[in-house]
Amino acid sequence: MTKPLFTSSEWTFDLIRDCDKALGDLAREFGLDTYPNQIELISSEQMMDAYAAVGMPIGYHHWSYGKQFLSTEYSYKRGQMGLAYEIVINSNPCIAYLMEENTMAMQALVIAHACYGHNSFFKGNYLFRTWTDADSIIDYLVFAKNYISKCEERYGIEQVEDTLDSCHALMNYGVDRYKRPYPISALEEEQRQAERAEYLQRQVNDLWRTIPKSDVSDERGQQRRFPAEPQENILYFLEKNAPLLEPWQREVIRIVRKIAQYFYPQRQTQVMNEGWACFWHYTLLNELYNRGQLTDGFMLEFLQSHTSVVTQLPYDHPYYSGINPYALGFNMMMDIRRICENPTAEDRDWFPEMAGKDWKEALQFAMRNFKDESFILQFLSPKVMRDLKLFSIVDDDTEDAIEVSAIHNESGFRRLRETLAGQYNLGNREPNIQVYSVDVRGDRSLTLHHTMHDRRPLGSSTDEVLKHLHRLWGFDVHLHSIDNGEIKQSYHCLKGQA
Amino acid sequence: MAVFYFRPPQRPDGESGYMSYIIDRRLNSKNKSAVNRQRFLRRYRNQIRKAVSDLVNERSITDIDKGGKISIPARDISEPVIHHGSGGRNTRVLPGNKQFAEGDRIERPQGDGSGEGGSKASNSGEGEDDFSFTISQQEFLDFMFDGLELPNLVKRQLSGVEEFKKVRAGYANEGSPGKINIVRSLRSANMRRIALTGGKRKQLAALEAQLEAMPEADRQGSVFEALMVEILRLRKAISATPWLDTFDLKYNLHIKHPIPRSKAVMFCLMDVSGSMDQATKDIAKRFFILLYLFLQRNYEKTEVVFIRHHTIAKEVDEDEFFHSRETGGTVVSSALKLMQSIIEARYSPGEWNIYGAQASDGDNWEDDSATCAEIMQNHLLPACQYYAYIEITPREHQSLWHTYEQVRQRFSDAFSLQHIVSAADIYPVFRELFHKKAS
Numbered sequence: 017m018t019k020p021l022f023t024s025s026e027w028t029f030d031l032i033r034d035c036d037k038a039l040g041d042l043a044r045e046f047g048l049d050t051y052p053n054q055i056e057l058i059s060s061e062q063m064m065d066a067y068a069a070v071g072m073p074i075g076y077h078h079w080s081y082g083k084q085f086l087s088t089e090y091s092y093k094r095g096q097m098g099l100a101y102e103i104v105i106n107s108n109p110c111i112a113y114l115m116e117e118n119t120m121a122m123q124a125l126v127i128a129h130a131c132y133g134h135n136s137f138f139k140g141n142y143l144f145r146t147w148t149d150a151d152s153i154i155d156y157l158v159f160a161k162n163y164i165s166k167c168e169e170r171y172g173i174e175q176v177e178d179t180l181d182s183c184h185a186l187m188n189y190g191v192d193r194y195k196r197p198y199p200i201s202a203l204e205e206e207q208r209q210a211e212r213a214e215y216l217q218r219q220v221n222d223l224w225r226t227i228p229k230s231d232v233s234d235e236r237g238q239q240r241r242f243p244a245e246p247q248e249n250i251l252y253f254l255e256k257n258a259p260l261l262e263p264w265q266r267e268v269i270r271i272v273r274k275i276a277q278y279f280y281p282q283r284q285t286q287v288m289n290e291g292w293a294c295f296w297h298y299t300l301l302n303e304l305y306n307r308g309q310l311t312d313g314f315m316l317e318f319l320q321s322h323t324s325v326v327t328q329l330p331y332d333h334p335y336y337s338g339i340n341p342y343a344l345g346f347n348m349m350m351d352i353r354r355i356c357e358n359p360t361a362e363d364r365d366w367f368p369e370m371a372g373k374d375w376k377e378a379l380q381f382a383m384r385n386f387k388d389e390s391f392i393l394q395f396l397s398p399k400v401m402r403d404l405k406l407f408s409i410v411d412d413d414t415e416d417a418i419e420v421s422a423i424h425n426e427s428g429f430r431r432l433r434e435t436l437a438g439q440y441n442l443g444n445r446e447p448n449i450q451v452y453s454v455d456v457r458g459d460r461s462l463t464l465h466h467t468m469h470d471r472r473p474l475g476s477s478t479d480e481v482l483k484h485l486h487r488l489w490g491f492d493v494h495l496h497s498i499d500n501g502e503i504k505q506s507y508h509c510l511k512g513q514a
Numbered sequence: 515m516a517v518f519y520f521r522p523p524q525r526p527d528g529e530s531g532y533m534s535y536i537i538d539r540r541l542n543s544k545n546k547s548a549v550n551r552q553r554f555l556r557r558y559r560n561q562i563r564k565a566v567s568d569l570v571n572e573r574s575i576t577d578i579d580k581g582g583k584i585s586i587p588a589r590d591i592s593e594p595v596i597h598h599g600s601g602g603r604n605t606r607v608l609p610g611n612k613q614f615a616e617g618d619r620i621e622r623p624q625g626d627g628s629g630e631g632g633s634k635a636s637n638s639g640e641g642e643d644d645f646s647f648t649i650s651q652q653e654f655l656d657f658m659f660d661g662l663e664l665p666n667l668v669k670r671q672l673s674g675v676e677e678f679k680k681v682r683a684g685y686a687n688e689g690s691p692g693k694i695n696i697v698r699s700l701r702s703a704n705m706r707r708i709a710l711t712g713g714k715r716k717q718l719a720a721l722e723a724q725l726e727a728m729p730e731a732d733r734q735g736s737v738f739e740a741l742m743v744e745i746l747r748l749r750k751a752i753s754a755t756p757w758l759d760t761f762d763l764k765y766n767l768h769i770k771h772p773i774p775r776s777k778a779v780m781f782c783l784m785d786v787s788g789s790m791d792q793a794t795k796d797i798a799k800r801f802f803i804l805l806y807l808f809l810q811r812n813y814e815k816t817e818v819v820f821i822r823h824h825t826i827a828k829e830v831d832e833d834e835f836f837h838s839r840e841t842g843g844t845v846v847s848s849a850l851k852l853m854q855s856i857i858e859a860r861y862s863p864g865e866w867n868i869y870g871a872q873a874s875d876g877d878n879w880e881d882d883s884a885t886c887a888e889i890m891q892n893h894l895l896p897a898c899q900y901y902a903y904i905e906i907t908p909r910e911h912q913s914l915w916h917t918y919e920q921v922r923q924r925f926s927d928a929f930s931l932q933h934i935v936s937a938a939d940i941y942p943v944f945r946e947l948f949h950k951k952a953s
Binding site: 029032033036037040052053054055056057058059061062064065068069077078079080081082083085086087089090093109113116131173177181184185186187188189328329330331332333336339404405406407408409410411412413414416417418419420421422423424425427428432435436438439445446447449468469470471472473474475476477478480481484 | 534535536537538539540542545546547549550551552553554555556557583591592593594595596597598599600601602603604605606607608609610611612614615616617618619620621622645646647648
């Protein structure tokens, strides 16, 4: 009989090391490919710090992080909220924070979850591979922090804070959805920054040149629209074209944009990422238990916290707060394995290409090539929908009542799946707003278009955001909500209002 | 920083990519967010100050200076982002279906049905519209007294010998037995013994060596006897050296250092005549406590003298000052006279920063006001840094107020009077009394 890895609830560095080694060996046996791990033991105060910095190990100073910290501290100290057991950073090496308050069992769970689950997801998933550069993110954050504190020294904290506020308001509109950014190191970044500042300023001035050029009008005598195509990356557009910004402000916009881009894949893969990590901590720890390396006591403690994490509360529960991404993801990952190993007739019908295949390959394929939306569309099985008792409702403001549009039955499965996938499409979740035109010859006003989806209007803070946009652009800003080519509502931020 | 590394044994093919680092970061600084926290507090200092001033008025007197929960309106500090509003056609998937079939129509729930679960009532009694956090006692006081200062603040240095601190000043050969330094005394005794017996021990060593060299057979006869006698004599002489002598004793030496210190005394004068009801006294008490806290921040040492009066004045302790009941008429000058005599007896204006705060409902015996003005102008105000009079009454001012107004005209720097109607006025009036005057 093998000796268990540990029997006490107190952790030590030796136990953590042994446990990490056992889990790492097993993970490689299962074919998980990971970045090297850097496991850092921290105290609960440090965990609150890490929380406040929204998961960035190094962050520039901003009051909003202080606000986050105060509210975390307040809820934690009053016992309203537990802290996460871990935070894991998508970097190479992959940094995982473990809290010293955790028991040894929790540390083992967290290592399996973060250091082998999340880590392999970061390394394998196509979105992370395309959009984030794990090797250079830490360097870049250091560059950003230093740059911003240099700006604060030079131009004053308030100036910098104002610019950052405005950028944060537009952060979700600072990502490229299609273009592949190209990674450079922090050193290059710093070298280029100076060149860029100078070059940019020249370009911007060129756009606003007042001497007429002959090719401004086309054959029909109409002015060419600028920008020629609508732009979805509003922050990028401002960085390159806003007429009145100082070079350092353009660089600040760029920093916020880069960080938004870094987090963009995480926002699109929450269900998969958590599901994958939960699946692997469950699988790895159970396997270690089967091999006699973990005790019964550990399994009880582990299953207790595992179950509370992957529980889905029903919609009418007082604590219901939406679909739990851990529950959905874990159930789907488990179901993929089940379909591969023990397919039913229904599974053969729905997933003929997976039934009876090697489950490790099927899961790797799913992890690598999908994001939440497409993952659900492809892999949500009737069994999971039945288990979670999913149903969809349509709430239309032109109708008196809410209609149940599909439930977990034969005729509803496919529609249910499509609806749920749509719910995870960031394009549907966030209003679609693009830079439409600039009145180059006139009052230099900026016009944006909001293309409405299902007639949904913009929320109440839109006017506030326009003020921030106005601050960066420097001239009047107009925003039109457009449905089927028709302007439904307009928002304006004119000079003197901001 | 403590760093703990481990490296798994190198694999035969030389690949080392499976290495994990385990690092103990617990000793690193934990206040990474301190800067951001300060920035937040500074950015919203106006809102926080308002919340603090509301709290000051609500709190019971005993915990008026505690830190604690601050709530400010969330809309003031929100970070706007563009999001969807309610309306249009929303499709959502929910878990946990129990009774619905396709095509069922459900009544729209009251209120906003399309928002994320509608608005949530909070069980902790605070609206979701408030952003709550805790600040420390120090921060609370900072906000409470932000922008206030003591008028005419003079830091007086003590001259003379009134206040001392004992400090160590090495060792002395004389002192009281209680201060014997054992280590030093024994070390000095040891030195003395070594010094005094040095010659004898050298002789002894030589004789002993001689004895040692003597063959076993020769150890008899007069030469041997003489040698033995000499050795014994030397041994006895060495052991007769005193182990501890009086001049070995060393004593710890302490000397007195005068401490420069600024001191303040606050006189709390309260009218306890029949016309002052409990509510009025509470208002006065809150005012006095604010003043006390404020003085504590400015001075290392603050003494408080409580004087209460009706027709006669009496110095009392805090408890009696606030709680016992009295009735009768009012003669304010009795309290002022008592204050004057206490100053003369105990608090010389050369040493002490003297503050006076007087609370009353404005009643006074008609002929007494002139006397009050006289004592004020000639005796109290010249000695005081600042004297504040608050009148707690919803009624018209009476003669005392009018007399004091004349006093103020002559001593506008050191004297002020304010009118309080309800508890809500206390803190604003307090701020008014002590706000920083642009000089």
